[in-house]
Amino acid sequence: MPICEADPWRMQYFEGVDCPADVNVPTEDGDAWAWYPEFKWVYNKLDVAESQHFVCGPHGLMPPAFPVFSKPVFNMRGMGIGSRILRTEREYKANQRPGHIWTPVLTGEHISTDVAVVDGEAKWWRHTFGKPLDGGMFDYWTVLGEANPEVEAYCGDWLRENLRGYTGMVNFETIGARIIEVHLRFADQWPDLYGGRPWVEALVKLYAEGVWDYDDSDRRTGYSVVLFGGHGLQYTHPSEDLVDEVRAMDGVTSVQVTFHQDRPPSWHAMPPGGFRLAIVNCWDLETGIRAREKLALSFWSTQQLTPSRRRRTAEPA
Incomplete structure (x- = not known):
């Protein structure tokens, strides 16, 4: 492989x-x-910011102006974990964290x-x-031609x-x-x-x-449609027959079921807004949305609440 x-x-x-x-x-x-x-070194976000001559620094140094964007200097799990805008000096002082940096708030x-x-x-x-x-979730991605x-x-x-x-x-x-x-x-x-x-x-x-040799003359725009569910649920994969049915829809290029059903949900790196269940790649957005709806019906019928962890209390003497 x-x-x-x-x-x-x-x-x-x-x-x-x-x-x-x-x-x-x-x-x-x-x-x-x-x-x-x-x-x-490119995984060091402070180094990347400084390579572009941004006004930036680690937590503990006062930014010259606000707002600033705060994030971990290293984040190998993705999903924007630990990132946020700090709008005032007061907010910055209350939210300083070891290993975090501040950079400009970019727009565009x-x-x-x-x-x-x-x-x-x-x-x-x-x-x-x-x-x-x-x-922190995305409804779908557009892969531009x-x-x-x-x-x-x-x-x-x-x-x-x-x-x-x-x-x-x-x-x-x-x-x-x-x-x-x-x-x-x-x-x-x-x-x-x-x-x-x-x-x-x-x-x-x-x-x-060490060479790039690819004819990209027929490239076109595609879509990657994402299905999210709620946090705190133990999901089961849809049947292979259903996945094959969705994959066979005209314009669908692939289906990904994006979690391990034999692992606790908390072991997955997910955005705070939801738990990513599946992705449908396709050439037609409307087809991708219909495919997502088919998959969603299967998930909603099989989801289970995960047991909450309660603090164990001492038995009475």
Whole structure:
């Protein structure tokens, strides 16, 4: 298996692709951290902010103005854990945390960008943006077919200045075309929308031979529709027959059931607003929404409340 994938629901994108035995392609930040020690500094969000000359600093230093955006300097689990806006000096002093930093509050479009990089030079770009819901959730993601010249110019310059010598995939999170996070991997949620097997073969060749060779002339916009449920519930996977039925819908490219039913819900990294149950990738948004509704009916019929943990009281003497 060429892709080192921790989530079994995403193995479907990489099965059957040939790869040299000594080639490892990371999809997890922990693997990228270990395999690229020279470049793992990009996971330090203070270093990334300072590389763009932001006014920023660790908690304990007073920002010159408010509001500021506060977040952990390292967050290897994702989902925006521990991040928030601090609007006043009083709020900042009440919420200082070890290992957290403050940066400017950026405005503009929030874009996730995957880049194929050869020796610090960008060779391929793909941009995605989400429709946000409350609580850090997204209703769906739009995987754009078109370019984003502003993001590509800014991030391309940043790559040349900061990642010379690196070859592989890079994922940027940007707001207003300014970088908030960098990952030495790609978003493994939608390889089917990037091009399926031919794209994965190009991915392997990038890591095996250090070249990017992919015909992207027929790219088009796709969608990744997300199903959330409530927290505090123990969910069961839908039947394979139902998943196959949804996957066979015209315009649907894949279905991911995005949790381990044999593990406690609290072991999953999820946004505060809800528990992510499934993702439907598709070429038509309305089809994806109908597919999500089919899956939702199955989940609602099988959910179970998880027992609450109550403090044990002493037995009477």
